[in-house]
Amino acid sequence: MPYLLLGVLLVVVCAAGGVFAGMQLGDRESVLALARPVAVGQILTAQDLKQVSMATDSGMDVMSASAASTVVGQPVAFSLPAGSLVTRSVLGSPQIPLQGRAIAAVGLKPGQFPPDLAPGTTVAVLTTPGQGTTTGSSNGQTSSWTAVVTGIATREGEQTTVVSLQLSESDARAFASAPAGQLSLVAIAGGGR
Incomplete structure (x- = not known):
């Protein structure tokens, strides 16, 4: 009998975990990230961008993957490593001059x-x-x-x-x-x- 109750409890916990994970994964959207490092002032090209999936309620001002055409051709205001999310605040005139x-x-x-x-x-x-x-x-x-x-x-x-x-x-x-x-x-x- 105790094993039966433990089995039922395990099924309920797994089902609740599955529902929670499904809710989190269901509210995802494709956003833009950098495929390679970029330097301050560099003009973005299509090769500099990639799509990643993330939760929509992240609170970040990310750029949707559908906005890639508006991002291409814009300069970046800061030097950024590969994998950085593209937000509106990283686009624009360089904020600092290059070394030298x-x-x-x-x-x-x-x-x-x-x-x-x-x-x-x-x-x-x-x-x-x-x-x-x-x-x-x-x-x-x-x-x-x-x-x-x-x-x-x-x-x-x-x-x-x-x-x-x-x-x-x-x-x-x-x-x-x-x-x-x-x-x-x-x-x-x-x-x-």
Whole structure:
């Protein structure tokens, strides 16, 4: 008799466990994760992504596998290892510069940069001689740096556009000492990052 009661109890516990596991597994959805490690600023490709199944009530702001087409082509804001879940917070402009790189900002007026300038564009940053200087004098010498646009901010009602540029740390230091108002951006072919 005791073995019979133990057997019935074991059947009830197993059935309850099966129902609980089925409920947990039933509320799953396919979400995006990284198939390989990515570096800050890297543009995501389809090969960087994979689908994983997880519970829908996880509380995380994960990206559904059906949103893969909207994720491809976007930069990642942080370096992440393979297997990391793709959330909205990891997409976007790089939050930190790469090792040996720096991010500098410059205020520009219309005519000092191409009007269709966009993040990711490689540019040459040129200093132009100030008024009253000649190109032959030491003060009128033109300097140039290669940079990548990381962001563009304009405020309504202001004529100045702030452009964030990523360039080498040494170039950023020299660039920061350039006279305000004497800088221009020229979009150039890629490379030079």
